[in-house]
Amino acid sequence: MAPRVLISDSLSPTAVQIFKDRGVEVDYQPNLGKDKEKLAEIIGNYDGLAIRSATKVTAKLLEKATRLKVVGRAGIGVDNVEIPAATAKGIIVMNTPFGNSITTAEHAIALMFALAREIPAADASTQAGKWEKNKFMGVEITAKTLGVIGCGNIGGIVADRAVGLKMRVIAFDPFLSPERAIEIGVEKVELEELLRRADFITLHTPLTEKTRNILSAEAIAKCKKGVRIINCARGGLVDEVALRAALDSGHVAGAAFDVFVEEPATTNPLFGHPNVVCTPHLGASTTEAQENVALQVAEQMADYLVKGAVSNALNMPSITAEEAPRLTPFVKLAEMIGSFAGQLTDTDITGIRLEYEGDVATMNTRALTAAALTGVLKPQLETVNMVSAPAVAKERGLGVEEVRREEQGTFDSVFRLTVKTAKQERSVAGTVFADGKPRIVEIKGIQMDAEFQPSMLYVTNKDKPGFIGRLGTLLGDAGINIATFALGRQAAGEDAIALVAIDGAVDADLLDKVQALPNVVQAKRLRF
Template structure:
C-alpha cells in the first residue's frame, strides 16, 4: 500500500516530520518556495502542513490534484482559501489550543509591564539617566482584573490573576454562573466591568458583536486610571479613542500586541505616554511553536492514514454512508445556529435543538454540532463542527436535543431555541425539495427566506410607508436588494423584515435605518 505523501512548506519544529513518518506518511520538507514553485510541486502530495508564510490560494489548490488535507500549525487560517478548499473537497485543519498558554502569559506580562512602566524605565536607565524617582508603579495584588471574554485563553489568564491575589470579574454572554463559580470569578455585565476594573484584558475574536467593544463611549465608562491589555485581535479597541483616553488620563496605560492594521507601520498610539506595544508576539514562544507543529502533524497523519478528523474547519464528523443525506440538513442547521447567534442578546443559559419529521430519523450529533458551530462562530473564530460541542460544554452552555418523529406543518423541520435572561426565543427551518435550506419561522413570526450572504434584519411597527422608506434608504446608499422577506404577527402589530443584499451593510447605514420612524431593532447579518 502506497503511503500518503505530505509536504511541509513552512519552517516548523523538526519533530513534526518525525511524527508524520511515525504515523505512516512519507514527508518532504521544502520551505521558502515561491507560489509558482509550490504550484509546480504540490500535485504529488496528499497533505500540506503550513504555518503563516505559505498562502494557499485557488491556484495552488487547483494544482493540488491529490490534496486531501491542509494543516495549519496555529489558529489563524486567513492564509488559506477555505471556501475554495471546501469546494474542492480539501479538509482544512488548524490547532486552536496550542497557543493558549503562551498568549495568556503574554497578556499577564503586558499587565506587569504597564503596572511597573518597565519599557520606559528600561529605556531611560540604558540612556544613563537612572530615573529612580520618575517611575511610581502600582501593585496588581488586590486589584480588580476585568476579562472581556472568558473562554480558553481568558480562563487561563483568570487562573494566573487569581494566583496573584487579584479579584477577577468577567463579561462573556456564554459564561454560565456555574462555570464562573468553577473558575473562581464573578460574572458581570459589560458596564459593570468597565466601572470596576483596574485592569482590562480582552480575549474575544473579532466579530460584528465584538468589533470596537472598547469604543469611545465604553472607554468613557471605565474607571479613571484603568490599564488595558489586548493580546487577542486588532479591531476590538477604537485606537483613536484609546489615544484620546490616554492623553486625558482616563486610561493610565495601554498595552497592545495586536492592531487593527498589521503590520502596524504607523498608529495614532505610537509615542503616546503610557502606551506600550509588541508586534503580535502572543504565540511566539518555543513551546507554543513546538506544540502546534506536533499537533498538526498528528492530525494530518490520523486523517490520511486512519480517517480521523480533529479540529477541521470545514468538515464534520461523519461516516461515508451518512454524509450525502446529512449534508443539506447540516447546512440548514449551521445557518439557523448562526442566525440565532447573531440575533441573541443577554446572558445565555440554554440552547435546544429540536428535530421534527424526517430530520428526527437522522443522526442528531452532526446536526447539533452544526447548530453549535454556527451559533458559537459569533463568539469564537476557532470553532468548527468537531470542537463546537466541546466549546459549548467548556463554557457551561446547556445543550438540549429533542426529537419528534411525527411531522407537523412541514415534512422535516429543525428548530433552534435559546433561553436567556430576557426569555426564550426560537427560529425554525426546513428543506425545500429535500436539499434547499429555508427559514420558515423567526421568533414566532412566520417568514420564508434563504439564509445566504449578507443580510439585514429589521423589526418595525407594521405601518404603511415603511417598505418605501427602507428601500429609499438603501437605494440612496447604493445597496442593491436581492430578496425581500416579510412577516408579521398581526396587522398593525410587530413586523419582521429580512433583506438579502449584494454587499455587507455599512454600520452608518444601519444607524440611519435604526433612526427611521417605527423601527425597533436593526442588525446587519452575514452567512
C-alpha cells in the same frame, strides 16, 4: 501508495517523526514556503501540506495542487490560507486552536506586570547608567480589579492566574454562563460595568464586526481614570488613535500591546509614549507552544490521511461518507437557523434548546447540533467551526439541550432552535423541502414560509394597516430591490413578522429609518 506530506515551514523534528511513525512519507523543506515559484512547481506531488505563517496558500498555488487533500496550519491563525479556494477544490484546512493558549495567557500576565512596575523603561534607564529610583513609581497588582473582555480558553486561563495573584476578576463575555463564571472564580458583568470598575483591562476575544474597536474612544472615556490596558489578542480591538489621546491626557495610565492593527508594526500611534510597552506579536512565541502546535498538526493530518478522521477542520463538517447525501442539506439548515438566531440575539445567551421532529430525529443529530452551534456562535466568533463549536459552547458553560421526537407533524422533518437569554426565549424552526433547499417555517411560534437569501431584513411589528406599504416605499426610495417578502402574524392586530430578502444591503442609516416606522418593534439586518 503511502500518502506524502510536504512541510514547507520550520516545524519540530518530533512532528516529522509522528508522520513517519504513522506511515506517511515526509518531505521536510523548512525554507520552501518563502519561495513561491519553487513551491508551486512541486506542490502537485503531495497529499498534505503542513505550514506555519511563512507559506502563503493562495488560490494560484492551489491550482497546481492536483493531489492535495489537506492543509495543516501549526497555530490558530489561517490568514495565510485562502480557505474559500481550498474548499472549492475539496481541500480540508485544519488548524490547532488550543496549542498556544497557555503561552498567550502568560504573555498577557507578563505584560501586566511590566506595565504595573514600568520594567522596560526602568531597565533601559538603569542600563544607560542612570539610577532613577524615584522616577519609576509602580502600582501593586494585589487587590486590584482585572477586567477580562472575552473569557474563553485564553481569557479563562488569564482569569485563573489573576485569581491566584489575589486580584478581583470581572469578565464580560456574552457566552460565559453564570455557572462557568463561578467555577473559574470571576464575576460576570456587562461591558459598561467592566469599564467603570476595572483597574486593568485585558482583551481575549477574536476580531469580528461586533468586537472591532470594542474599546473605542467612547468606551475608553467610560473607563476608570488611571486604567491600564493590555491587548495580546488581535489588533483592531482597541482604537489605537483614541487610546493614544487618552494616554496623552492621562485618563489611561498605561498600555501594553503585543498586537496591532497593521503588522509588522514599524510605525504606530502608540509608539514613543513613555507609558506604553510593546512587543512584536510574541503571544505564541515559546518553545513549548511551538512544539505543541507542531505535534498537534502532525497528529491531525496523519489521522486524516491514514484513517479519514477529521478534527479542527475549518471548512469541513464531521460527517461520514455514508451519511453525507442524506445529512448535508440538514447540516446547512441547522447552521442557517443557528445563524438566524445568533444574529438576532444581542443579550447574553444562557442556553440553547434544539428540537428534532420527524425523520431528522433519526439522523446524526450530533453533526446537526454542531452545525447549529456554529451558526449561533459565528456572529461573535468568526473562526468557530463544526468541530470547535461544541467545545467552545461547553467552555463557556452554555447549556445545550437536545430533544428528539420521531412523530411527524405538518412536515416530514422539522428542526427547531430556541435561544434562551435572561430576558426572553426566541425560537426559529425550519425544514428541507424536496428540492434540498432549507426553509424557515416558524419564528417565535408564528407560521412562516421563507427561503434563506444572502441579504435579508427581519422586522417585528404590530399588525396595523399600512405597514407593508410604508416599508416597501422606504426600501424603494433607498434604491433597495425586494426579492421576496414573507409575512406572518399571531392574529389580526397582534404581533407580526416580515422577512424581506433584498438585493444589496441595508446600511445603518436605512435600518434606523425602518426602526422608526410606526408600529415597528425591532429591525435587524441578516447575512447568510
